[in-house]
Amino acid sequence: MARNAYIFPLIYTSFDCMPQFLLDDLWSEAKENTTLPEEAKSYVLEDFNEKWKQGKYELKKKYFRPYQNDPEKLKELTVDLVPLEQFKYLVDYWKLVETQEEAERNTQNIAQHKFHHNLGRTPILELKKKVLLIEGKFPSRIDIFCESRPVTPETSNLIKQMRESISRVPEAERTAELE
Incomplete structure (x- = not known):
């Protein structure tokens, strides 16, 4: 369609x-x-x-x-x-x-x-569906980033920095865009 x-x-x-x-x-x-x-x-x-x-x-x-x-x-x-x-x-x-x-x-x-995904021709939506089935909730942008990048010291460091930045924001103020 x-x-x-x-x-x-x-x-x-x-x-x-x-x-x-x-x-x-x-x-x-x-x-x-x-x-x-x-x-x-x-x-x-x-x-x-x-x-x-x-x-x-x-x-x-x-x-x-x-x-x-x-x-x-x-x-x-x-x-x-x-x-x-x-x-x-x-x-x-x-x-x-x-x-x-x-x-x-x-x-x-x-x-x-710098941080190319390793999904090949698999659409991001397919990855979102997979995470939804496993975790039972719609994945955040950081979840998708983590699932779609190869684990290297550079990506691990970036993910750690992103999670630390998010943790500094009070949970009540977090939005889908932030995560």
């Missing part, structure tokens, strides 16, 4: 820009087809966001990058999975200098990350 451009258009630059009624429809559909509690809404939307972005990435990788220096070929290219007007919009967007500069910045930023 998340990769269906007829339901979730690809013309938005990010999932956050998508109209609220589409996200509400998505959540309604998910609730009708599952037994998910209301608390799972943010996880479901996060999962759909990842799948939607991955779909756009695969479209760009398969249909844009090989032909980006051949404008004639790009004009002729049609993709059955995506409405033609959306694909043309994406091509024009991907060709913008600002978009290409942002993509280059993102590539450089990712190269600077």
Whole structure:
């Protein structure tokens, strides 16, 4: 559903820009087809966001990058999975200098990350579900960080610092964002 451009258009630059009624429809559909509690809404939307972005990435990788220096070929290219007007919009967007500069910045930023997760292609949502089943509660961000990083002296030290920082905040004042 998340990769269906007829339901979730690809013309938005990010999932956050998508109209609220589409996200509400998505959540309604998910609730009708599952037994998910209301608390799972943010996880479901996060999962759909990842799948939607991955779909756009695969479209760009398969249909844009090989032909980006051949404008004639790009004009002729049609993709059955995506409405033609959306694909043309994406091509024009991907060709913008600002978009290409942002993509280059993102590539450089990712190269600077220190604490890479070791989940491979496993979505974070799957890890959250696993922790939920084991612990019986929705995991905090620090729980997910701990579960998804290899144990090294550097990560162990960072986790210790994060837990110490959180412990200094009175329990009544702790929020999900803090943890």
